[in-house]
Amino acid sequence: MKTKVRLLFIGAAIFVIYVSYKILEPELLRYKNAYKSKWMSTEGQNADEAEPRTVATSNSSFNREMNGSEITKQQIIQTMIENYKPNFFYPLEESPWDIAAKWVEARQIYPDNAKELGAILKAMSQGTITSADFGQRGTQLKLTLLIDNAQKVVFKPAWYPRDYVVTGTPYSGRDRHNGEIAAFYLGSLLGLRRIPLVIGRRIHFEKEILPVSTSRLITTFFEKDGESCFYGRCRYCMGPEDGVCTTNGVIEGTIVLWMPSQFKLTLHKHPWSRTYREGVQAKWETDDHYCDKVKSSPYYSTGHRLLDIIDTCIFDYLIGNADRHHYETFEGYEDSMLIMLDNGKSFGNPDIDEFSILAPLYQCCQIRVTLWEKLLAMKDGILSQVLAGILSVDPITPILTQKHLDALDRRLKTVLEQIHACIAEVGTHALVFESSIR
């Protein structure tokens, strides 16, 4: 009996690997050929120069024949927008908060194709605020709100207009509340459902916050030019000079759903964190074999953790987040995901692509095939159009300027080129199938 089960299991595994290989075969062959031609015809050129040609060869893949009917790029974009856009009017059969709490698992915060998502987001954006206090943790100003007397959320206030360009170090500036929203949907598009639910909200300060504020939050309120302001409490909240104010009595921001309290978080230092000191480099910035050192730690030698870091670095490179100094996982779950919390330091400067964010990818040269497939499906301008379509329904839309949307497409091209360079360097070892992760 046991042998039968084993044989059945091995048979199923072979079948899954064969089917996955067949799906990827055209891409793999393309890179194999590109790799060959790189050595045969572009000797002396570096990989970056050879790369764009390999990308250009796959441009026609959108006009695929399926059942005799042509699927255009625009149809693909429309279908993806329809599939990923939240439906705020989906009828709920139980409390939105209970549904969201039940969704949370070790490796995802919400399921794929979560039909109730829109209605839960709507409840976050329109529910009654029944209490307001300052956020307890972190360096950035935020509020902790209770909605409908039932659900804790974080409110990250707006600091900048959409077209403001943050300059300075890659991690400069205050939080970009709109960046949190764009990051949430990008995660969803890439199958990285590791970000707590996020939606924009405009709050009338005097009507919705003031009456339900704790006395300690009220001590941080002040007035400026006839508007209500507050500076809360956090590491960088020193006084009125660090406050935010309403515009015509309203404060815009992003609501982030608090994860269920039974999930305790464990904080980890990110192996590729920056030193945050000018002129001082971290080990990963000077050691080309840094990944081997990371892999020698039991945390990263097996399991999901290192691959989660690589997924996250690709995501962070796309959004321009160079500030992932720590990360959190669920305590007590060996296979916990890296929770992609706090994406506020994103979309600061659309003209800068901070390549060093990709260090885990280019130093380890490994990527999950599932993510690679998602990235390939978004190339040639699909990503920006799909994301723009989804973001157009958020209550505080527009979320991203066209320059930031264009930056996403440009950065995606660089990510794909880097993956191709890795395949050229280490072959198919660069590609990791989910079923092979132990």
Ligand SMILES: Nc1ncnc2c1ncn2[C@@H]1O[C@H](COP(=O)(O)OP(=O)(O)OP(=O)(O)O)[C@@H](O)[C@H]1O
């Ligand atoms: N949605 C959430 N659910 C549960 N815990 C959360 C949530 N959001 C934030 N936290 C907790 O609060 C901490 C601080 O949040 P966040 O990282 O967003 O703040 P921050 O001020 O930007 O912090 P930092 O300065 O470290 O970047 C997180 O590390 C996490 O422990």
Ligand SMILES: [Mn+2]
């Ligand atoms: Mn932060």
